[in-house]
Amino acid sequence: MRRAKNNKQKQINDIVSVVKLAVLLLIGIILCENFIKSDSRIIWVPEVYYTLICLFIPLMVSVLIYLIWIFSTRNRFNKRYVDIINKIEIAVFIIVFSIIIFICGVNESQYKFLYLFIIITTTIQYGMKQGIVVSCISSLIILAMDIFMEPNIIVNTYFENDLILAGVFILTAWPLGFYVKIEAEHIKKLEELINIDGLTELYNHRYLCDSLAEKVKNGDRNSKPVSMIFIDIDYFKQYNDTHGHQKGDYVLRKIGEIIRGNVGKEDIAARYGGEEFAIILPDTNEEEAMQMAENLRKKIECTHFEGEESQPKGKVTVSMGVSVYPNKARNDIELIKSADDALYRAKFFNKNRVEAYTSILDEIKKNIDEKDIELVTSIKTLISVINAKDRYTYGHVERVVVYSRMIADKLKLSKREKEILIYGAYMHDIGKININKEVLMKKMRLTDEEWELLKQHPANGVEIIKSVESLKDIIPLIISHHERYDGNGYPNKLKGKEIPYLARILTVVDSFDAMTSNRPYNTRKTYEEAAEELEKCSGTQFDPEISAAFIEIVRKNEGEAFIEGVSDI
Template sequence: MKNVKNNKQKQINDIVSVVKISILLLIGIILFQNFINNNLTVWVPEMYYTVICLFIPLMVSVLIYLIWIFSTKYRFNKRYVDIINKIEIAVFIIVFSIIIFICGVNESQYKFLYLFIIITTTIQYGMKQGIIVSCISSLIILAMDIFMEPNVIVNTYFENDLILAGVFILTAWPLGFYVKIEAEHIKKLEELINIDGLTELYNHRYFCDSLAEKVKNGDRNSKPVSMIFIDIDYFKQYNDTHGHQKGDYVLRKIGEIIKSNIGEEDIAARYGGEEFSIILPGVNEEEAIQVAENLRKKIECTRFYGEESQPKGKVTVSIGVSVYPYKARNDIELIKSADDALYRAKFFNKNRVEAYTSILDEIKKNIDEKDIELVASIKTLISVINAKDRYTYGHVERVVVYSRMIADKLKLSKREKEILIYGAYMHDIGKININKEVLMKKMRLTDEEWELLKQHPANGVEIIKSVDSLKDIIPLIISHHERYDGNGYPNKLKGKEIPYLARILTVVDSFDAMTSNRPYNTRKTYEEAAEELEKCSGTQFDPEISAAFIEIVRKNDGEAFIEGVSDIGEIHI
């Protein structure tokens, strides 16, 4: 709709510009006619040079104006365009006044010229500007009448021009009303297209268009753009308990809370389903977190119908926050990073605000400066793997989150937790050397293809081994497919021979493999996967670690755990 509006405005501007060029040509004709009437009864050669000197500058001026309005004028900032437009209107009024003065002042028959600028101004800028121009034009012609015949008792020209002044104003007034009605109609259509009918916030499409525009403005003005993602906790359970009509009531009420607690420049939208999003132009991360926390508290303290049936006895929301350009390089990454922060909030007990944190940033803090560029290139490699393998897309993120949870459960030290997280992030990086056909194959792999796939831990080690600061995660990458009974690969390590953190990674990696849709495997439920961990405890998995993770899964009680995990996408760094 915005493009349609812009195209329509451009067409109007082009038409008006053509009219203004025609007016300039008309002025040339008037000048020529006046020149002929006043100076020429018989054509003489000397007059040729006078005509040339008079009209060549006029034609050059028309050409320059033509190039100006069609190639450069509307490329300026809107504020500058408004100033230029006002100057342009003033110039035309001055030119018309000069023509009238040359062609007889109060006796001139060309006073109607002002109508052109009145009409074009009203069409372009509305009734207010049109009436202002008509009043100025009227004052000029009436002033000329009084100035030329100051002492006459009855000024015929003044009386006649009062009628002309009335025509000027009556032209601007109804035409301005028409332009106003047309603008209101367009605005109404924009609202129908851009507004979500249920919550009366902006819709997803308008949000995406606005975000791209705000990011560009942020670049231009060197200001940040923050983004908030909001998701209603246990909303499916609320809908199942009370019905979709009551669910719509919750969505509307939360939409009202959001709208009444953000700034005038902020843009709030219903992103989809039970998710809301807010763009905060010129707002830094700290301020955005404060806005998000305020919204979280407002929603938690609001009384909703049937909220006592919710797990925590209240309708609550989880919120993620990110900021451009510090946490994202463009509008797409800003959405992804805010989405990542949101799902972290859902994992950690919900009803909380989480700011986006980058695993890559965490890694950079702990590596040598000379290795930063190499580590940054790992991001590109993981993006390539994600594009090749739909299963890997999202797998890394989920394994990272599972690793955070079990690290807390097992009370790992800060350094051990860091190594586990970094290992979870990079454990499949060796798949970069595996053909897409093998990764995406829907049938069971052949022996040759299986042997090729089994090389990815060693390939991963080759990629990172030159980075001294990452040497601690090499055991996790090389050993995350070892089995507790010694039947794993690549080194057939057994029991405690397998590094402790690698044994942890094996559990969470296998759990996600079981609960994900893979080309050659039917997805298990979370309880089925927990049962499989129990069944394989002591053979494939370390019994102590698998028991701890099973407890995490069952403590989060099925549906809540699924809600927090199943929709997570690619890791955002």
């Protein structure tokens, strides 16, 4: 719609510009009629020749300059400067027309109608207000000329006649301006129908994406950041199932109203789809966006919604993700994906919170050779593909990373060992990119053939990252995170201390999260049940020392909100 509107405006501007060019040529004809008075029709008579040169060369140069200006140069200026220049252009045309009328008889001139051209073109381009202003100025000029030329005459017939002409000027601008206004309102209404979500009265998905691309370009051009907030209503399906879709629509409308009332004039708030909303914040850094998101989250949490008592925490709440261009994303598409990833982090970690986008691979890129950056970026894309295939994998990886940080501190790992463990935790399932979505999402137990296929993911993961020299220390974790302490694991059936130490740590936290997560073929265990399972399998599946340390962490933190949030899906 915006493109169609811009094209239409461009066509109108082009037509008006052609009219103005034609008027300039008409002025040339008028000047010729009034200055070439020789009875001779021979073009080479010196007086006629010199007059033509003096008139036409400046006129043609002026027309050429104006032609270049209206069809190329003007479009490159900032809109604010274009508006100023357009006003100057209108003033110049009024002055030129006034000079022509003055030269050609002043009050007796037959060329007073020239003002109609600038009145009509101004009204079409800029609306009724500007058109009436120009018509009033034009009327005052011709009436002033009449009074100036015959100041003492009792009955000024020129003045009387020109009063009618002044009325024509105003009546031309007025109804034409109304037509332009009505058409503009009609276009605005169509834009609303196309760009506005009917339920929440926020912008819709299409408008958001178009605007984001434009804002990112502007931000890039002006070296300004562009932030984005993704918002999702917590437990919205449960609310819908309990109270019905009409009440669900009521919640969507009310949250849309809160968002609309808490964004800036330049911000763009939209319903992204379903129960998700998004806000574009031009010229806003991450810290400012996080603060705005947190204020909005609190506002929604403190607002009373009918039936909210049935929600898990007795309130209607939202989770939010924040990302910023260009620090966290290279373009508008990455900005959407990164804000969406941050939103999922917020939902996984206890909901009703704001999360900024972070990527461990972005941290890795700071510490790797420049030649490997492109490969690591590709790995990041692969992980995004896996997350899209299976949201469980996304949440599982995030939680395993958190558990890895906790046990690394408990075991007092060195800074480098902690980095390797965390990077390995982040990428340990990257080999699942080669596993069909049907296998990853299967709701029944896997067949032997499917299980053998799934067991290949450690080796597949190594194949993906082995060409990146800077990631070579992560390879032992990826290949060995399914080995068992008793030697019955896969793929290499390593035993005891043959399994790399960091891989043994990863095995413990990976298995713990698998036990405490909801999966179609797995009954979720409580933390204590999972801790008991770690104790039971200590010395067989798990390293006794590592499992004991992690069991201590679990029992110490069980019941705390943070641990509860880590497993919340």
